[in-house]
Amino acid sequence: xxxxxxxxxxxxxxxxxxxxxxxxxxxxxxxxxxxxxxxxxxxxxxxxxxxxxxxxxxxxxxxxxxxxxxxxxxxxxxxxxxxxxxxxxxxxxxxxxxxxxxxxxxxxxxxxxxxxxxxxxxxxxxxxxxxxxxxxxxxxxxxxxxxxxxxxxxxxxxxxxxxxxxxxxxxxxxxxxxxxxxxxxxxxxxxxxxxxxxxxxxxxxxxxxxxxxxxxxxxxxxxxxxxxxxxxxxxxxxxxxxxxxxxxxxxxxxxxxxxxxxxxxxxxxxxxxxxxxxxxxxxxxxxxxxxxxxxxxxxxxxxxxxxxxxxxxxxxxxxxxxxxxxxxxxxxxxxxxxxxxxxxxxxxxxxxxxxxxxxxxxxxxxxxxxxxxxxxxxxxxxxxxxxxxxxxxxxxxxxxxxxxxxxxxxxxxxxxxxxxxxxxxxxxxxxxxxxxxxxxxxxxxxxxxxxxxxxxxxxxxxxxxxxxxxxxxxxxxxxxxxxxxxxxxxxxxxxxxxxxxxxxxxxxxxxxxxxxxxxxxxxxxxxxxxxxxxxxxxxxxxxxxxxxxxxxxxxxxxxxxxxxxxxxxxxxxxxxxxxxxxxxxxxxxxxxxxxxxxxxxxxxxxxxxxxxxxxxxxxxxxxxxxxxx
Amino acid sequence: xxxxxxxxxxxxxxxxxxxxxxxxxxxxxxxxxxxxxxxxxxxxxxxxxxxxxxxxxxxxxxxxxxxxxxxxxxxxxxxxxxxxxxxxxxxxxxxxxxxxxxxxxxxxxxxxxxxxxxxxxxxxxxxxxxxxxxxxxxxxxxxxxxxxxxxxxxxxxxxxxxxxxxxxxxxxxxxxxxxxxxxxxxxxxxxxxxxxxxxxxxxxxxxxxxxxxxxxxxxxxxxxxxxxxxxxxxxxxxxxxxxxxxxxxxxxxxxxxxxxxxxxxxxxxxxxxxxxxxxxxxxxxxxxxxxxxxxxxxxxxxxx
Numbered sequence: 001x002x003x004x005x006x007x008x009x010x011x012x013x014x015x016x017x018x019x020x021x022x023x024x025x026x027x028x029x030x031x032x033x034x035x036x037x038x039x040x041x042x043x044x045x046x047x048x049x050x051x052x053x054x055x056x057x058x059x060x061x062x063x064x065x066x067x068x069x070x071x072x073x074x075x076x077x078x079x080x081x082x083x084x085x086x087x088x089x090x091x092x093x094x095x096x097x098x099x100x101x102x103x104x105x106x107x108x109x110x111x112x113x114x115x116x117x118x119x120x121x122x123x124x125x126x127x128x129x130x131x132x133x134x135x136x137x138x139x140x141x142x143x144x145x146x147x148x149x150x151x152x153x154x155x156x157x158x159x160x161x162x163x164x165x166x167x168x169x170x171x172x173x174x175x176x177x178x179x180x181x182x183x184x185x186x187x188x189x190x191x192x193x194x195x196x197x198x199x200x201x202x203x204x205x206x207x208x209x210x211x212x213x214x215x216x217x218x219x220x221x222x223x224x225x226x227x228x229x230x231x232x233x234x235x236x237x238x239x240x241x242x243x244x245x246x247x248x249x250x251x252x253x254x255x256x257x258x259x260x261x262x263x264x265x266x267x268x269x270x271x272x273x274x275x276x277x278x279x280x281x282x283x284x285x286x287x288x289x290x291x292x293x294x295x296x297x298x299x300x301x302x303x304x305x306x307x308x309x310x311x312x313x314x315x316x317x318x319x320x321x322x323x324x325x326x327x328x329x330x331x332x333x334x335x336x337x338x339x340x341x342x343x344x345x346x347x348x349x350x351x352x353x354x355x356x357x358x359x360x361x362x363x364x365x366x367x368x369x370x371x372x373x374x375x376x377x378x379x380x381x382x383x384x385x386x387x388x389x390x391x392x393x394x395x396x397x398x399x400x401x402x403x404x405x406x407x408x409x410x411x412x413x414x415x416x417x418x419x420x421x422x423x424x425x426x427x428x429x430x431x432x433x434x435x436x437x438x439x440x441x442x443x444x445x446x447x448x449x450x451x452x453x454x455x456x457x458x459x460x461x462x463x464x465x466x467x468x469x470x471x472x473x474x475x476x477x478x479x480x481x482x483x484x485x486x487x488x489x490x491x492x493x494x495x496x497x498x499x500x501x502x503x504x505x506x507x508x509x510x511x512x513x514x515x516x517x518x519x520x521x522x523x524x525x526x527x528x529x530x531x532x533x534x535x536x537x538x539x540x541x542x543x544x545x546x547x548x549x550x551x552x553x554x555x556x557x558x559x560x561x562x563x564x565x566x567x568x569x570x571x572x573x574x575x576x577x578x579x580x581x582x583x584x585x586x587x588x589x590x591x592x593x594x595x596x597x598x599x600x601x602x603x604x605x606x607x608x609x610x611x612x613x614x615x616x617x618x619x620x621x622x623x624x625x626x627x628x629x
Numbered sequence: 630x631x632x633x634x635x636x637x638x639x640x641x642x643x644x645x646x647x648x649x650x651x652x653x654x655x656x657x658x659x660x661x662x663x664x665x666x667x668x669x670x671x672x673x674x675x676x677x678x679x680x681x682x683x684x685x686x687x688x689x690x691x692x693x694x695x696x697x698x699x700x701x702x703x704x705x706x707x708x709x710x711x712x713x714x715x716x717x718x719x720x721x722x723x724x725x726x727x728x729x730x731x732x733x734x735x736x737x738x739x740x741x742x743x744x745x746x747x748x749x750x751x752x753x754x755x756x757x758x759x760x761x762x763x764x765x766x767x768x769x770x771x772x773x774x775x776x777x778x779x780x781x782x783x784x785x786x787x788x789x790x791x792x793x794x795x796x797x798x799x800x801x802x803x804x805x806x807x808x809x810x811x812x813x814x815x816x817x818x819x820x821x822x823x824x825x826x827x828x829x830x831x832x833x834x835x836x837x838x839x840x841x842x843x844x845x846x847x848x849x850x851x852x853x854x855x856x857x858x859x860x861x862x863x864x865x866x867x868x869x870x871x872x873x874x875x876x877x878x879x880x881x882x883x884x885x886x887x888x889x890x891x892x893x894x895x896x897x898x899x900x901x902x903x904x905x906x907x908x909x910x911x912x913x914x915x916x917x918x919x920x921x922x923x924x925x926x927x928x929x930x931x932x933x
Contacts, residue, residue, distance in 0.1 A: 014891060014892060014905070015892050015894045015895055015907070017905075018892055018895055018898070018904075018905030018906075018907050019895065019907060052892075052893070052894025052895070053894050055894060055895075197891070198888060198889070199889070200849070200850030200851040200852070200853075200854075200888055200889035201850055201851040201852045201889060201893055202889075202893075203889070203891035203892075203893060206891045238797070238834050239887070239888075239889075239890050239891065240891065241903065276793065276794075277793075277794075277797055278832075279793070279796075279797060279800075279832035279833070279834040279835055280832050280833030280834035280835075280887075280888070281831055281832045281833060282888060293793065294790050294793070295789075295790045296790040296791065296792030296793050296820075296828065297824075297828070298824070298827045298828050298831055299828075299831060299832075314789060355893055357852040357893035357894065357896065358851070358852050358855055358856070358893075358896075359855065359856075363893070363894045364894060395851060398851070429851070429893075431851045431852055431855065433855060437855050442851075442855070445851070445854050446851075449849075449888070453888075455831070459686050460686060463686055463687060464686070464687060467687045491687060494687070494689075558912065560864070560867060580863075582860055582863060582864070582911070583857075583860060584911055584912075587910065587911070587912075588912070
């Protein structure tokens with residue numbers, strides 16, 4: 001491949017594609033051709049860059065200039081100014097909300113600065129659909145090293161020594177799992193890569209498959225060699241069509257290069273891979289359930305032991321590892337267990353990818369060393385909470401995890417400390433919540449989710465989640481009773497004790513942690529019939545402040561329930577009996593008026609109909625306001 | 630109970646079908662109200678599932694303590710006649726005045742003499758009587774459907790665990806599982822239909838009722854939820870006049886809540902077909918629906 005003057009790393013992860021990355025690619029190609037720069041500039045469609053909140057985005061190599069929030073109409077100017085005349089375009093660069101001056105270089109942006117890339121080592125640098133790109137970055141070197149100079153036992157020893165633990169959530173030591181499987185006398189053996197990433201709010205597995213599929217193939221082949229397997233499956237959610245497509249392509253390329261299939265690299269070792277799709281059942285992320293799903297059985301979990309490493313798919317010993325775990329393996333082999341075990345804390349080694357989402361300025365995927373504090377993640381990498389709202393809690397571990405309150409912001413993130421705080425590592429979703437999030441409502445949301453996704457095998461999980469939901473719904477509807485909190489706690493522990501699989505034993509966590517850290521919110525709902533975050537519909541009312549309303553008619557026009565009374569120059573009034581509390585009026589009210597208010601726990605002040613508007617000085621006329629909004 | 634018009638005089642007897650805990654309680658309440666009750670149960674004894682339980686969830690009450698007094702009360706009640714090993718064959722008449730024909734199977738044991746010692750059970754040499762399978766006629770599909778399904782089956786049948794890939798391919802073609810296609814697959818693969826249905830109804834991506842051309846997947850992942858996806862769902866629901874999981878009468882749209890589509894950076898997000906709409910606000914929804922309706926030559930959208 002000829003060296004080019006400029007390489008454009010255009011992110012084509014799912015987020016940026018949804019934002020129009022391919023449309024931008026087309027315009028870029030046209031513009032580059034128009035200036036006759038084809039021989040100097042190449043466009044590399046990369047996997048997910050991680051800074052999804054800025055998408056669609058582009059990194060210009062070799063300087064590593066970062067452009068975000070691109071629109072097709074910006075492209076001609078960008079090509080002309082930067083690529084032709086060599087003047088980087090400031091207005092397309094990333095500007096943190098608290099600063100005026102943009103940050104041109106990717107490496108200077110705080111979001112990237114604190115990260116440590118091991119699993120995501122190739123993100124945004126290679127074209128995931130080209131195996132040569134991966135090989136050029138030391139790809140498949142670890143596989144070669146393993147096959148030519150290490151015995152399977154040595155590989156397992158190395159992984160045990162590195163302290164690598166399962167990244168799917170539970171954190172079982174990977175090397176030990178491999179060893180158990182290797183020692184099973186029964187053959188054949190299987191390796192399954194678990195990419196049934198069902199936790200809402202987590203998407204790092206998808207991102208790894210989309211940005212660097214070969215690292216997973218390499219890791220899985222090394223695992224196969226270590227345990228003595230000749231066949232493997234990659235189980236991917238059907239909701240990830242792009243990941244499935246790229247993985248399929250990667251497998252075909254690896255076969256073509258002799259890195260999968262019979263007699264790999266001429267060493268006599270044979271291994272092949274197959275993709276299996278899920279069909280949208282959360283419980284399939286549980287390993288025994290996943291096995292049943294591939295086998296075509298009803299995907300209900302079963303009792304362990306025997307563990308899948310002893311009796312797994314088709315009754316044979318099977319290792320099931322998470323995507324992230326497998327993608328870490330080649331790096332450990334290449335750089336040594338000692339190097340890896342120096343990163344992280346005493347019990348949790350290496351790095352972990354988190355998806356930092358929710359009410360946070362810098363949304364995206366981050367890879368950080370274990371032991372980093374929440375404060376560093378939220379304020380340094382994440383750039384704080386938008387709109388100067390107050391940070392309230394962060395939810396980790398999906399529906400199995402819990403909410404960690406702002407008071408624990410200095411908590412180091414590793415498996416043990418998260419469990420101690422009542423949450424768990426889970427797959428690594430980190431959903432940031434601000435003061436506008438109602439914790440009772442969040443607990444209800446998760447229980448709704450798990451109640452829906454419970455497979456129904458254990459009564460405690462099936463009926464217990466329904467009973468939890470009933471009480472939580474009662475509380476958010478303003479009909480909570482004294483004793484409800486105690487009942488929730490008691491029931492939650494019964495469910496934890498008596499359910500079989502991970503789904504049931506962890507589903508009460510969101511309820512337990514929110515009660516533990518936000519008991520006063522529950523009490524406000526029950527005793528004062530008030531929702532402190534002003535979320536729960538039955539406990540709030542929308543009201544237009546007659547002092548602030550400028551009678552611009554926008555809310556009246558947009559109200560789907562036609563509940564707003566008003567005309568030009570006359571203060572608008574919401575008819576509380578018609579209001580469906582959809583919140584549209586609050587959303588459309590121009591921010592500089594800010595006349596629509598949410599009330600909770602207090603009577604709605606009566607407003608007389610037909611009041612004249614008190615005009616502020618220099619207000620825009622309704623027409624101008626609308627066009628600027 | 631009377632279907633309007635004149636009231637007929639009711640005969641003072643009631644029939645309770647099923648002798649589980651619910652049937653038992655119903656029989657007792659009726660009998661206490663002075664009505665003669667026939668309690669019919671197809672099993673050899675009343676009691677139902679509750680008699681097999683130790684405790685009941687979520688109150689953890691002792692199952693036998695709940696049931697035993699009722700068993701005794703039924704046995705003693707002069708107005709309750711327990712008919713075990715009995716099934717309802719036919720009901721004639723109208724509400725309030727009807728005749729029921731029951732079929733009672735032979736017990737081969739004299740109930741007045743039996744002490745319930747159980748030795749006959751322990752000593753009977755017959756343990757398992759296989760029932761002859763009714764011969765099921767082969768399912769006939771329309772030729773073009775059969776050709777398509779046959780092709781899908783042929784593609785996957787030799788892989789281990791072929792059912793899931795086959796179901797996924799069928800779902801990709803029809804958006805749902807037509808019943809006769811499932812029956813056909815069952816016969817071709819030799820997998821019982823009940824098993825296939827169990828798998829087919831387990832997953833969110835599958836459906837056994839027809840769905841619209843466009844499936845509107847409103848992401849209800851945590852991030853989208855805290856960023857207000859519930860309101861998007863409400864607006865879609867109001868605009869299309871259907872509830873979640875329902876389909877519009879013109880078979881164009883199915884509204885569906887979906888678990889995290891992994892576009893958390895774009896929350897709240899909605900996926901229609903392969904297109905993701907990120908950072909969506911309720912205001913944009915009528916426009917999106919119109920666009921899809923327009924693509925299908927439909928007239929004006931019903932905007933809410």
